[in-house]
Amino acid sequence: MSSETADKSASPAGSDTTGFYALFRREVLRFVRRPRNTFVPPFITNVLYFSVFGVILGERINEIAGVPYILFILPGLVVLGAISNAFENTSFTIFHGRWNRYIEEVLTSPLSYRTMVGAYVLAAALRGLIVGVLIALIGAFFTAVGVVRPLYLMAFGIVITLLFAALGVAGGLWADDFDDLTMLNQFILRPLVFFGGVFYSLNELPATVQQVSLLNPMIYMVNGVRFGFLGVSEVDPNASLAVLSGLTVLVVAIDISLFRRGYGLSE
Amino acid sequence: MDAALELRGLQKSYGDVQALGGVDLTVPSGSFFGLLGPNGAGKTTLIGILVGLVRKTGGEARVFGHDVETDYREARDRIGLAPQEFNVDRFFPIREVLEHKAGYHGIPTDRARDRADEVLKRVGIYDKRDTRFDWLSGGMKRRFVLARALITDPDLLILDEPTAGVDVQLRHELWETIVDLNQQGTTVLLTTHYIEEAERLCDEVAILDSGRVLDVASPEELMRRGTDDVVVELRTEPTAVPDFAALDDRVESVDLNGARLVVTARQGGLVAPEVVRRLDDTGHEIVDLEIQRTSLEEVFVEMTRAGEGRATPEVASQ
Numbered sequence: 001m002s003s004e005t006a007d008k009s010a011s012p013a014g015s016d017t018t019g020f021y022a023l024f025r026r027e028v029l030r031f032v033r034r035p036r037n038t039f040v041p042p043f044i045t046n047v048l049y050f051s052v053f054g055v056i057l058g059e060r061i062n063e064i065a066g067v068p069y070i071l072f073i074l075p076g077l078v079v080l081g082a083i084s085n086a087f088e089n090t091s092f093t094i095f096h097g098r099w100n101r102y103i104e105e106v107l108t109s110p111l112s113y114r115t116m117v118g119a120y121v122l123a124a125a126l127r128g129l130i131v132g133v134l135i136a137l138i139g140a141f142f143t144a145v146g147v148v149r150p151l152y153l154m155a156f157g158i159v160i161t162l163l164f165a166a167l168g169v170a171g172g173l174w175a176d177d178f179d180d181l182t183m184l185n186q187f188i189l190r191p192l193v194f195f196g197g198v199f200y201s202l203n204e205l206p207a208t209v210q211q212v213s214l215l216n217p218m219i220y221m222v223n224g225v226r227f228g229f230l231g232v233s234e235v236d237p238n239a240s241l242a243v244l245s246g247l248t249v250l251v252v253a254i255d256i257s258l259f260r261r262g263y264g265l266s267e
Numbered sequence: 268m269d270a271a272l273e274l275r276g277l278q279k280s281y282g283d284v285q286a287l288g289g290v291d292l293t294v295p296s297g298s299f300f301g302l303l304g305p306n307g308a309g310k311t312t313l314i315g316i317l318v319g320l321v322r323k324t325g326g327e328a329r330v331f332g333h334d335v336e337t338d339y340r341e342a343r344d345r346i347g348l349a350p351q352e353f354n355v356d357r358f359f360p361i362r363e364v365l366e367h368k369a370g371y372h373g374i375p376t377d378r379a380r381d382r383a384d385e386v387l388k389r390v391g392i393y394d395k396r397d398t399r400f401d402w403l404s405g406g407m408k409r410r411f412v413l414a415r416a417l418i419t420d421p422d423l424l425i426l427d428e429p430t431a432g433v434d435v436q437l438r439h440e441l442w443e444t445i446v447d448l449n450q451q452g453t454t455v456l457l458t459t460h461y462i463e464e465a466e467r468l469c470d471e472v473a474i475l476d477s478g479r480v481l482d483v484a485s486p487e488e489l490m491r492r493g494t495d496d497v498v499v500e501l502r503t504e505p506t507a508v509p510d511f512a513a514l515d516d517r518v519e520s521v522d523l524n525g526a527r528l529v530v531t532a533r534q535g536g537l538v539a540p541e542v543v544r545r546l547d548d549t550g551h552e553i554v555d556l557e558i559q560r561t562s563l564e565e566v567f568v569e570m571t572r573a574g575e576g577r578a579t580p581e582v583a584s585q
Contacts, residue, residue, distance in 0.1 A: 022369075108348055109343060265320075266322050
């Protein structure tokens with residue numbers, strides 16, 4: 001063994017920090033260097049949302065929960081953009097890596113499975129947060145946006161992007177084809193968000209539908225972020241935060257277990 | 268020192284199809300070891316198990332004493348793999364791909380850049396450092412996967428068909444690099460279809476067929492087990508020749524065709540003087556003599572032919 005080995009940390013256990021940083025950096029560079037695929041689409045989509053739903057239609061809609069309609073939908077649009085991008089980042093990078101086999105560069109390395117999942121999830125959550133901030137800034141261009149509960153906003157922002165980044169890992173491992181990714185995004189994620197109280201208040205629904213809606217986890221995310229921005233929520237924000245945090249830990253643990261078992265990764 | 272690689276009863280099944288049926292193998296540290304076998308023999312499956320791309324279904328595999336499953340991080344850190352199929356990150360220029368790979372192995376960013384430049388120069392594609400993998404020529408791609416295997420300074424370099432589809436000149440250049448590494452102490456595990464390469468380079472080879480090791484020996488030893496042809500051209504067509512088979516039990520057959528005599532024997536080089544002496548004693552004038560030695564390829568074909576008829580699952584050949 002040559003002297004170059006001295007460049008490595010003393011043991012593979014010690015090298016995980018460097019390895020984590022290398023994978024995290026690779027993941028961040030991938031989305032930062034491709035803004036046309038990562039940041040421009042949510043920018044355009046949200047300019048359209050705010051223009052059409054916020055300004056053109058919003059001016060004809062009465063206040064909801066004591067705030068103008070454009071302000072009411074802003075937290076929901078932030079959630080929609082943040083979680084979609086977090087989910088898309090992990091699901092794409094893992095599926096594309098499997099499809100073209102370059103994920104083997106990671107799998108054949110001495111990184112622990114925990115570190116692999118951690119780097120993928122945190123990089124994707126960062127993309128989700130950046131998109132969330134971008135959408136809030138677009139909203140600020142259309143109306144005055146305040147943050148009544150900044151700590152809650154940060155906490156919900158971090159938890160929901162982590163949760164969907166972690167779900168994206170499982171999605172990327174499960175998918176057998178690009179169509180499967182589209183299906184996850186368009187047929188599951190998007191309907192849940194649209195029926196998650198982004199564009200309307202739960203109070204406007206019949207009682208039965210309200211009860212059914214409470215089964216939709218998006219309700220808690222949208223209301224949590226709304227609580228952060230506006231200080232109003234239709235569900236208890238603390239309970240929501242606790243449940244979402246627990247769910248995030250659970251999904252991350254499942255991801256690590258899937259990596260350890262080689263689900264979708266090894267023969 | 269631990270063996271570089273130690274396999275005990277290693278098994279892999281895909282449902283009812285058995286790709287590896289209990290492989291026992293020891294690769295000494297510092298050796299240049301060949302793994303030969305026909306398509307579907309299980310070579311790539313075996314390599315996949317070592318680096319975590321294939322899950323074994325039985326037995327044990329250790330890399331420098333580290334179990335590939337329970338001590339997977341230690342085992343993988345010692346291995347550099349140049350696979351047969353390209354599996355390179357297409358999003359980044361090749362220098363950055365190397366930096367990332369080095370980082371996964373715990374080499375800090377600034378040192379990783381230097382290492383990347385070193386290995387790119389070593390395989391002769393430094394000029395292409397800012398190019399993405401897809402834009403490299405076939406030969407450059409082969410060089411790059413070797414560079415990627417070397418970036419982490421592995422103790423065990425695994426080369427799965429490293430010269431497949433490359434021209435003769437590049438093949439020689441690649442081998443010079445690899446032989447140099449081996450001489451510096453890196454253990455090399457090689458699979459190749461170019462059996463003359465194994466014959467020339469390997470200290471030992473294992474013949475794998477249908478997921479089982481048929482034999483492990485040095486190329487010379489294996490070739491000794493094959494038969495050579497002692498071909499003698501006589502001045503005149505003889506009516507009879509001595510019964511060489513009765514004189515030497517290494518002789519397996521004698522074939523006379525006009526003035527051309529072919530004595531097929533094990534260790535033909537040792538049998539030839541006796542053939543010449545006997546012919547001379549019996550009054551035959553020799554005008555030409557050639558010993559056609561058996562090649563490792565012929566021995567390999569002979570050994571694996573014996574396995575024909577057994578299941579050779581396609582699944583094991585990917």
